[in-house]
Amino acid sequence: MLSDDQRRTLRCLAEMMIPASAEYDVPSAADDAIFADILRSFGRDQHHVMTVLCDLEGFADLDLPERRSRVAQLLEQRSEALKGVNSVILQCYYRDDRVMRSLGMEPRPPFPIGHEVEQGDWSLLDPVRKRPRLYREV
Amino acid sequence: MPTQPVDVLIIGSGASGAAVAWSLAETKMHILCLEQGEWMKPSEYPSSGRDWEARQLNDFHYSPNRRARDTDYPINDANSPIKVANFNGVGGGTVLYAGHFPRFHPSDFRVRTLDGVADDWPIDYATLAPYYDENDRMMGVSGLAGDPAYPPHEPMMAPLPLGKSGATLARGLNKLGWHWWPSDSAIASEDYEGRARCINLAHCTSGCAQGAKASTDVTYWPAAIRAGVELRTRCRVREITRNNDGMASGVIYYDADGREQFQPAHVVILACNAIGTARILLNSNGLANSSGLVGKNLMFHPYARIAGWFEQELDGYRGPGNCIWSQEFYETDASRGFVRGYTFEFSRGQNPVMAAVHSMQIGRLPWGEDHHRAYRRLFCHRTGMVAICEDLPEEHNRVTLDPELKDCHGIPAPKINYTLSDNSRRMLDHAVARASEILRAAGAHDVWSEAPLADGGWHLMGTARMGTDPERSVVNEWGRSHDVKNLFVVDGSIFVTSAGVNPTRTIQALALYVADNIKSRLATLFD
Numbered sequence: 001m002l003s004d005d006q007r008r009t010l011r012c013l014a015e016m017m018i019p020a021s022a023e024y025d026v027p028s029a030a031d032d033a034i035f036a037d038i039l040r041s042f043g044r045d046q047h048h049v050m051t052v053l054c055d056l057e058g059f060a061d062l063d064l065p066e067r068r069s070r071v072a073q074l075l076e077q078r079s080e081a082l083k084g085v086n087s088v089i090l091q092c093y094y095r096d097d098r099v100m101r102s103l104g105m106e107p108r109p110p111f112p113i114g115h116e117v118e119q120g121d122w123s124l125l126d127p128v129r130k131r132p133r134l135y136r137e138v
Numbered sequence: 139m140p141t142q143p144v145d146v147l148i149i150g151s152g153a154s155g156a157a158v159a160w161s162l163a164e165t166k167m168h169i170l171c172l173e174q175g176e177w178m179k180p181s182e183y184p185s186s187g188r189d190w191e192a193r194q195l196n197d198f199h200y201s202p203n204r205r206a207r208d209t210d211y212p213i214n215d216a217n218s219p220i221k222v223a224n225f226n227g228v229g230g231g232t233v234l235y236a237g238h239f240p241r242f243h244p245s246d247f248r249v250r251t252l253d254g255v256a257d258d259w260p261i262d263y264a265t266l267a268p269y270y271d272e273n274d275r276m277m278g279v280s281g282l283a284g285d286p287a288y289p290p291h292e293p294m295m296a297p298l299p300l301g302k303s304g305a306t307l308a309r310g311l312n313k314l315g316w317h318w319w320p321s322d323s324a325i326a327s328e329d330y331e332g333r334a335r336c337i338n339l340a341h342c343t344s345g346c347a348q349g350a351k352a353s354t355d356v357t358y359w360p361a362a363i364r365a366g367v368e369l370r371t372r373c374r375v376r377e378i379t380r381n382n383d384g385m386a387s388g389v390i391y392y393d394a395d396g397r398e399q400f401q402p403a404h405v406v407i408l409a410c411n412a413i414g415t416a417r418i419l420l421n422s423n424g425l426a427n428s429s430g431l432v433g434k435n436l437m438f439h440p441y442a443r444i445a446g447w448f449e450q451e452l453d454g455y456r457g458p459g460n461c462i463w464s465q466e467f468y469e470t471d472a473s474r475g476f477v478r479g480y481t482f483e484f485s486r487g488q489n490p491v492m493a494a495v496h497s498m499q500i501g502r503l504p505w506g507e508d509h510h511r512a513y514r515r516l517f518c519h520r521t522g523m524v525a526i527c528e529d530l531p532e533e534h535n536r537v538t539l540d541p542e543l544k545d546c547h548g549i550p551a552p553k554i555n556y557t558l559s560d561n562s563r564r565m566l567d568h569a570v571a572r573a574s575e576i577l578r579a580a581g582a583h584d585v586w587s588e589a590p591l592a593d594g595g596w597h598l599m600g601t602a603r604m605g606t607d608p609e610r611s612v613v614n615e616w617g618r619s620h621d622v623k624n625l626f627v628v629d630g631s632i633f634v635t636s637a638g639v640n641p642t643r644t645i646q647a648l649a650l651y652v653a654d655n656i657k658s659r660l661a662t663l664f665d
Contacts, residue, residue, distance in 0.1 A: 017505045024510045041189075043196040044204055071505065087495050091192040094490040103490060103517065105455070111185040111347040114337025115456035117486075120300025124308040125282075125319070134287040134317060136252065136469050138244040138262065 002039070006053040008060035011035055013052075014089050016071055026102045029093045037092040048084025055081075140402075144170040144368075147389060147403035149375050149418065151175075152230020153642050154629040154649035155409030156354035156362065157273065161653035163365035165660070170401065171367060172391055174374040175209040175227030178355055183345035190341055191491035198344040200225070200234050201593065209372065211545035211552075213413065215595070218556035220438045222413060222595040228371060229355035231411065232642065235596070236342050236459050237324040237351045238483055239279055240639035241270055241288065241647075245469060249530075249635050253470045253477045256530050259634045260606050260615035261651070263289065269647035269654070276361070277352040277646070278330040281322035287465035295327045298336065303453040303486040303521040304461040310580025316466040321483065323460040324352035324642070331357075338457045340489060351458075373399075376549050377422040378406055378625065385664070386425075386625045392547045405624045405656075405663075409649070412436060412598035412631040416537040417552045419602065426602070426619040431612050433538055435531035435600040436554065437636040440562045442589035444573035445522030446582025447502075447515070453486035454493075454518030461486055464523075467572060468638055476564040478528040480638045482573060486521060493517045500586055522577065524591070525569030527562055528638035531600050558590060566590060597641050602631035616659075617652035623664040628652045 002010065014029035027034065042049050052074070059070060074082055093099060097107035106113075145167035148155050159171050184193035195204075200223035202210040209226045225234045244263040249256045267289075274294065281293030297320035300308065311318045325342065328335050336350040349356050363369060372394035379400070381387040388402035408415045416433040419425050426432060464482040467474070488496065497503035497516050504512055540553040566589040574585045605611025608620035613632055619625040628649040630641050637644070656663060 018509050019507060021510045024514070026510065041192060043192065044199070044206070045195075075505065083499060086498050087195060090494040090498065091189075091195065091491045094494050095188050095191070100490065103514075105490065107188075109185055109187050109190050110339035110341055110455075111183070112337075114339055114348070117299045117301045117338045117453060117457035120302070120305040120308075122300060124300070124305060124312060127312055127315075128286070128318060129284065131286045131317065134465060134469065135243045135289065136245040138248045138252070 002053070005057065005060065009053050009056050010038070010049070012060045012067060013071070013085065014038060016067065017086070017089055018093055024102050026099050027096070029089050034092055034096050038089055041092050042088055045084035045088050048081040049088060051081040052085045141400065143388065143402035143404060144168045145403070146170070146405045146407060147172065147401060148407045148409055149389065150230060150409035150414065150629070151228045151354070151359065151369060152409065152411065153232050153354055154645050155230070156358035157276070157646045157649040158407055158409060158628045158653045159367045160276070160358045160362040160365070161650050162656065163362050163367050165657060166366065169367045171369045172373040172375055172389070172401070173228055173369060173371050176371045177228045178233055178345060180345065180347050180349055183347040185339045185341040185344065185347045190344070191489050194344045198234070200343070200596070202226070208546060211549070212543055214540045214543050214551060214553040218554045219558055219590055219592065220440065220556060220595045221593050222554065222598065223593065224411070224413065224598070228359060228369065229353040231596070232353040233345050233355065234343050235642060238460055238640045239277070239322045239324040239643045240463070240481065241291065241322070242637045242639065242644050243468070244289065246635065246637040249478065255477050256635045257605070260604055266644070266647045266651060269650040270643065272650055273643065273646040277324045277357050278326050278333065279322055280325055280327040282320045285319040287317060287319065287468060293322055295330060298323055298325060298327055298458055298460055301453040301457050301461065301486060302451065304484065306448065306452060306580050307484050307521060307576065308462060310576045311464060313579040314575060316464060316576070318462050318464045321460045321463045323458070325458050325460060326350045326352070336458055340455050340457055340459070340486070342458050374547055374549070375418055376547065378418060378425055380425060380622070384622065386622050396547065405626065407626045407628055409629050411629045412601040413537055413552050415627055415629055415631045416601040417539070420539050421550060426612055426621045426625055428621050429609055429612055431603060431610070433601050434533040434536045435603055436535045436537055436556060436598070437529040437531055437600040437633065438556065438595050439529055439597045439636060439638070440527045440558055440566055441591035441594035442525040442527070442566050442569045442573070442587060443522065443591050444525070444570055444577065444585065444587040445520050446577030446580070447519050447584040448521070448581055449519070449583065451518050452521050455487060455489045457486045459485045467568065474568055476561045476568065478530065478565070478638065480525045480527040480565055480569050482523045482525055482569070484521070484523040487518060488520060490517060493520065502586070523573055525566070525573060526638055526640065527565045527569065529562060529636045530559060531603070531635060532559060537601050597630070597636070599630040599633040599636050599641060602627045603634050604632040605634065616655035617648070626652060626656070
């Protein structure tokens with residue numbers, strides 16, 4: 001369970017990682033629906049999320065240049081904990097209906113409809129067919 | 139009332155346990171398989187839900203330490219640059235494997251004779267060939283006959299589609315004049331034996347909801363159970379017991395309710411692969427270890443992963459991961475600076491979350507305003523390959539019992555000590571350089587690589603090696619313990635060397651071969 005400060009910090013991080021874009025018609029990762037999904041989805045990264053949030057106490061109350069400076073430090077460290085936070089935010093963002101549509105995907109799981117894959121040009125194999133045996137006889 | 143003994147007790151229901159159970163079923167003996175995991179429900183596989191990629195990072199992760207289901211056991215792999223991957227459930231590792239299904243080559247069984255390293259196997263390609271064929275029929279293999287890198291064999295289904303990614307890579311390989319061929323895959327490209335054809339879910343490594351991928355819970359097990367084999371799930375074996383004659387008398391295991399049980403058996407077969415099998419033997423008071431080799435000679439395949447990004451759109455989130463392979467650098471060429479060789483296996487692309495997570499980890503995807511533009515240049519524009527390098531056996535690479543770490547039943551957990559050899563490092567460097575050439579020749583504008591792949595410990599081999607010399611091997615040339623004449627091992631732990639290909643097809647062929655030896659020697663099995 002996050003404290004109010006931790007929740008605000010996480011939302012700030014989500015906003016700074018993935019802001020909204022009018023050009024691509026997508027919300028930010030701090031969008032209400034996406035953020036609610038993030039809060040439900042810490043999974044095996046719960047301890048990583050908590051590590052980062054504990055290190056960033058009071059982050060949401062900093063002014064923007066200070067927040068940017070702290071995030072730059074965080075990214076520089078490339079910690080396992082930050083990887084966990086990145087993963088949680090990204091896995092919720094890139095399954096949002098609006099984001100998937102913006103990427104040209106249907107907002108659905110792979111099963112049961114699946115996808116089409118073209119056969120491709122099998123004549124590309126012709127030169128390989130002409131090669132002599134590669135394996136060693138024993 | 140004491141539990142009645144069974145004729146044959148198999149520990150583990152994965153690739154090899156399923157195959158040996160099915161093969162022995164025709165004897166009409168009472169065969170029992172104990173599996174620590176449970177039956178999987180394909181309708182609940184991740185690809186059926188909107189959180190399909192998140193679950194691959196959680197309850198379907200290939201690391202047992204991260205997955206941490208109650209059916210898993212922890213593994214201390216801190217002293218290894220390559221971390222163990224596995225799955226515990228009916229089907230074992232085949233639930234999560236990609237279904238790449240290469241055979242070994244004739245030379246893979248003769249590395250001492252041909253290249254002066256490691257040891258020759260006590261059997262050869264010709265011995266296993268009919269068992270490869272039998273296993274292919276049971277699992278169902280897609281591919282294309284005529285690969286010049288292999289002795290002739292006939293996949294029964296058409297190859298998986300080449301797609302945009304495969305065609306792009308093939309053009310690069312053709313420019314260089316290098317070998318490639320459609321991969322043999324344990325994925326049904328057509329409806330096969332009650333299994334529906336692949337519909338390109340692009341999520342093979344989290345269980346196939348379609349049932350197109352040949353995991354043994356949908357191939358061997360239904361047939362084995364119809365033939366009378368009993369499969370008991372959520373039963374974790376602690377140790378194999380011995381009687382006064384030095385023979386295996388049965389196993390002690392914990393049942394689904396956590397109660398300790400003893401199951402007597404006339405024959406015990408280990409099918410837990412190179413970590414699990416070594417762990418059980420070591421937990422059984424040094425059983426079958428007069429050679430001192432149980433747990434030693436652990437082999438992974440050191441992997442390199444190489445990816446490139448292209449201007450044009452590729453397959454991305456569509457299609458099975460399997461596509462084509464190259465064995466241009468498979469057989470030994472001393473001028474390369476290493477012995478033995480490797481296979482390139484080419485993949486198609488990534489799903490949207492993995493494209494984002496991985497791209498951010500490797501510094502290709504930024505935070506902030508430029509995130510969206512950068513992502514759209516990455517997603518569906520990446521393809522690449524892995525290099526699977528042959529790992530040679532070294533006794534210091536080993537499985538022992540951790541003095542402190544235990545599973546939820548209090549059974550000591552395995553500990554891995556493994557170092558990468560100089561030969562493997564040179565091979566990895568060669569593979570990364572050649573792969574980069576392929577990607578550039580195919581038109582990539584950016585190339586990235588990782589070697590060794592830290593989380594690439596999918597292939598587990600060598601910790602109870604087979605051989606004719608009891609001082610240099612744990613089991614004989616047909617899988618029976620040299621020390622305990624009613625104890626058999628049928629999994630990857632009996633491999634003498636690792637080859638440079640995925641091991642599952644050979645593990646299963648070996649299991650069928652050992653089963654045939656048991657059947658043909660029933661009257662004198664314990665002599």
